[in-house]
Structures are given as structure tokens and as C-alpha cells.
Amino acid sequence: MPFGGGAHTCLGDRLAMVQMRTFLQVFTRELALSPAWPGDERVRWKAFCNVQAAGCRVIARPR
């Protein structure tokens, strides 16, 4: 629930989603990503979801 909920749910949720979609489109069009380390990254439990244990390091190169 990234935008909260109830009476004070985020007022910018739709704008934030459009911004994120645009950013990801440009980002993936311009850059090629590869894992920084070989093999699978460990997963750890944070708050109420699984996250990458080492921060999901990637190498970004211009396409």
C-alpha cells in the first residue's frame, strides 16, 4: 500500500504513477541493465514485504 489509504490516502497517487511510468519508459529505452554480481541475490523481510538483501545493485550502460 504505497499510497496509504482511508481519509488521508495520497492525493498525488495518479500523478505519481504517470511520472513513474514515464520515467521507467525513458530509463529502459536509454539504458541496458545487468546484475552487478552473478547469481541470485538473497531476499530479506522488511516491514511487510520481501526486498533485495543487498539493494539490487545493477550496472547501467547506454544502449
Ligand code: HEM
Ligand atoms: C511515489 C510517489 C508517492 C508516494 C509513494 C506517496 C505516498 C503517500 C502516502 C503514504 C501518504 C499518506 C497516506 C495516509 O496517511 O494514509 C501520502 C499523502 C499525501 N500525498 Fe503522496 N505520495 C507520492 C506522491 C505524491 C504526489 C506526486 C503528490 C502531489 C502532487 C502527493 C500528495 C500527497 C498529499 C497532498 C497527501 C496528504 C493527503 C491527506 O493528508 O489528506 N503525493 N502520500
